Amino acid sequence: MINFRTLADDHPDLAHSPLLRGALLTLQYAQKHGSIGLTKTKAFKRVFVHWAVEHFDWPGKSAEEMFRYNKVINEYEFTPLEVLHFLMISLRLGRHFKGEFRLTKRGAELAQAPGRLFAELVPYFVFQTDHASYARFGDRPFGKWHVWMNVINVEADHGTTEAALFETFYGEPEVWHTAGWREMAAFSSCVLRPLEWAGLLIETREDDFGKPVCHVFKTPLWRSALKLETDDMLRPKSVQ
Known part of the structure; x- marks a missing residue:
């Protein structure tokens, strides 16, 4: 049996999770700006994709490496963001509304609660996501x-x-x-x-x-x- 312990929001080991960091940054960005713009195919618009590439500090996906050969990056070209987008919609942390990604009440609460967000996000990602997809x-x-x-x-x-x-x-x-x-x-x-x-x-x-x-x-x-x-x-x- 696999059990996750509940960690406090200020637990220092949470800093090791790229997925949690990316989710917090995305939720807090949407909270600060009111929403995140979507394309006609309901992907995040490039302006946010570029922001995410620069701020996520993703292992093996540094901004320098990503922008070296591509000055314009779409969501599907930055797989961690594409996966996070799917997870946040699936967990009802955000929703698509009139061409925008907007936080739900739950998403707004968890944007300020790293320990609780980790407990919701990581087990779902690891055990219930089709990683082959x-x-x-x-x-x-x-x-x-x-x-x-x-x-x-x-x-x-x-x-x-x-x-x-x-x-x-x-x-x-x-x-x-x-x-x-x-x-x-x-x-x-x-x-x-x-x-x-x-x-x-x-x-x-x-x-x-x-x-x-x-x-x-x-x-x-x-x-x-x-x-x-x-x-x-x-x-x-x-x-x-």
């Missing part, structure tokens, strides 16, 4: 969140790699130029990336003698927010 290839990995998270809780406690986690669940990992690379991509896109966006994992990449390696670590937010069945299997870090 916004992944590059649309493939889904075999498995369930209950198993993934309890195993990751142990395997990544002192740090691990993406390949090692894949091997734990599915056997010997395939290298990216073989036929099995799509299975690894699906696991990365639909399990590891949502947990990183939620702020529960952090991934770092480095080149190891010409071979890219992705390291995976639990953030302090994982430890403070989650209560898992495998918690009693965790070992304290050794003191040097």
Whole structure:
């Protein structure tokens, strides 16, 4: 069973969640300006998309990188914002009305309550969103969140790699130029990336003698927010 602990609004570990940060910024922007303009297809207008790119501080999506090759960015080109838009409508934090995104009463309340917003937003995003729908290839990995998270809780406690986690669940990992690379991509896109966006994992990449390696670590937010069945299997870090 996966349980999220209730965190105070000023809990410092909430700062690790890009998803929460993006949601707070969007809700507070709409609150300050009265609304956010929508296109005819009900996406956020470019003026807000550009603002979001500059302010979200999204991992791997810095404003410098995003604007290097594209001076004009649409919502669908900034996937985190597109996902957040869907989540806020689904959770009734905002609604579309006469060509604008406007906060609901609930959305206005949670815009000033990070702890409560995290409790509403992150479990829904991780467990009830179809992550394959916004992944590059649309493939889904075999498995369930209950198993993934309890195993990751142990395997990544002192740090691990993406390949090692894949091997734990599915056997010997395939290298990216073989036929099995799509299975690894699906696991990365639909399990590891949502947990990183939620702020529960952090991934770092480095080149190891010409071979890219992705390291995976639990953030302090994982430890403070989650209560898992495998918690009693965790070992304290050794003191040097």
